[in-house]
Amino acid sequence: MSDAVEEQLSFFRICIENRRLDDGTLRVLESLLVSKDVKLLLEVRSRLIDFLRSESLNVIHEFAEKSVDQKLCLIEFLVRAFALVGDVESCLALRYEALTLRDIKSSSHPWLQVSYVEWLTFAENSLDSGFYSIAGRACENALSCLLVDDTVDLKAHDCQDKVQAGERIKHIKDISRKLAASRSVQVQTSEYLKKKTIEQNKVEQNKSNCAKRPHFASSSFRDGIKKRNSRNLHKRQRLQKFGSGSHATKI
Numbered sequence: 001m002s003d004a005v006e007e008q009l010s011f012f013r014i015c016i017e018n019r020r021l022d023d024g025t026l027r028v029l030e031s032l033l034v035s036k037d038v039k040l041l042l043e044v045r046s047r048l049i050d051f052l053r054s055e056s057l058n059v060i061h062e063f064a065e066k067s068v069d070q071k072l073c074l075i076e077f078l079v080r081a082f083a084l085v086g087d088v089e090s091c092l093a094l095r096y097e098a099l100t101l102r103d104i105k106s107s108s109h110p111w112l113q114v115s116y117v118e119w120l121t122f123a124e125n126s127l128d129s130g131f132y133s134i135a136g137r138a139c140e141n142a143l144s145c146l147l148v149d150d151t152v153d154l155k156a157h158d159c160q161d162k163v164q165a166g167e168r169i170k171h172i173k174d175i176s177r178k179l180a181a182s183r184s185v186q187v188q189t190s191e192y193l194k195k196k197t198i199e200q201n202k203v204e205q206n207k208s209n210c211a212k213r214p215h216f217a218s219s220s221f222r223d224g225i226k227k228r229n230s231r232n233l234h235k236r237q238r239l240q241k242f243g244s245g246s247h248a249t250k251i
Contacts, residue, residue, distance in 0.1 A: 005032070005040070005044065008031065008032050009032065009044070009047065009048075010029070012025070012028045012029055012032060012048075013026060013051060016051075016052075016055050016059075017034075017055070017125045019059070019062075021059075021073075021074060021075070021077045026077070026080055026081060026084065029048070029081060029084050029085070030084060031046075032044055032048065033045065033084060033085065035171075045085055045086060048085045049082075049085050049086075049090075052081055052085065052087070052090070053085055053087070053090060054080070055096075056078050056082075056090070059074060059078070060074070060078075066140060068101065068102075068105050068109060068112065071101060072098055072101065072102070073100075074097075074099040075094050075097060076098070078090075078094050078130060079091055079094045079095055079098070079217075082094065086171060088129050089129075089131070092125065092126055092129060092131060092134065095122060095125075096122065096138070098120060099114050099118065099119065102114050103141070105187050107165060114141070114145060115145060116142045116143070116145040116146040116165060117165070119138050119139070119141045119142035119145055120138075120139075120142045120165065120168065120169055120172070122138045123135045123136075123139045123169070123173075123176070124136035124172060126138060126176075127172055127175065132176045132177075132179040132180035133176070133180050135172065135173075135176040136173055136176040136177055136180060139169050139170075139172050139173035139176065140173070142169045143166070143169055143170070143173075146162060146165060146169065153158075200240070213245055232235075
């Protein structure tokens with residue numbers, strides 16, 4: 001990695017560590033992700049994701065006692081940063097955190113209330129990204145918001161929109177539930193097959209060891225017979241030679 005890129009990475013880290021959580025820092029981040037060298041870009045992206053994941057935990061902990069607005073601004077910055085580096089999982093996790101925070105604080109801060117449209121959009125994004133369980137929870141929140149929405153003086157087309165939205169939410173929830181269950185089955189099947197493979201390998205290994213032992217023993221036994229036969233042959237040859245010599249002397 002070139003010195004120039006290392007300097008840019010170092011500068012971005014300093015910006016985050018000094019809590020310069022603004023558009024200027026995001027522009028620095030963008031400049032790091034502009035490269036025609038695919039290998040270099042992947043390496044830079046990986047290092048940035050690791051750093052942001054680690055540092056975001058520290059920042060969120062520091063902002064624990066801050067106001068709701070400050071927390072939301074922080075989360076928005078981190079969401080944009082993770083989106084730039086392509087960390088979809090962290091991006092969705094923080095968006096969920098922001099929506100949940102707003103939902104909790106909306107009782108005392110009505111302007112923070114989360115609409116069913118926001119939950120529906122988040123559910124769709126989570127479903128598209130493969131986070132089925134999160135999409136299901138978002139759908140449940142969307143339905144709750146849809147039910148508690150004030151329906152007084154709504155026009156006909158507004159009521160129709162809400163009905164269609166409700167159907168859409170239920171449809172996504174159903175898909176998410178089925179996909180989550182399917183993934184669970186796949187994971188269980190994979191674990192079962194892995195376990196069976198290990199057990200089968202052990203059985204095959206034991207069979208192989210058992211097969212080798214008789215073979216080794218039979219080989220040793222045959223070698224022993226050969227050696228004994230060889231000794232007997234030599235013994236008979238010596239006796240025959242001795243007997244021939246005695247007969248010659250007697251004559």
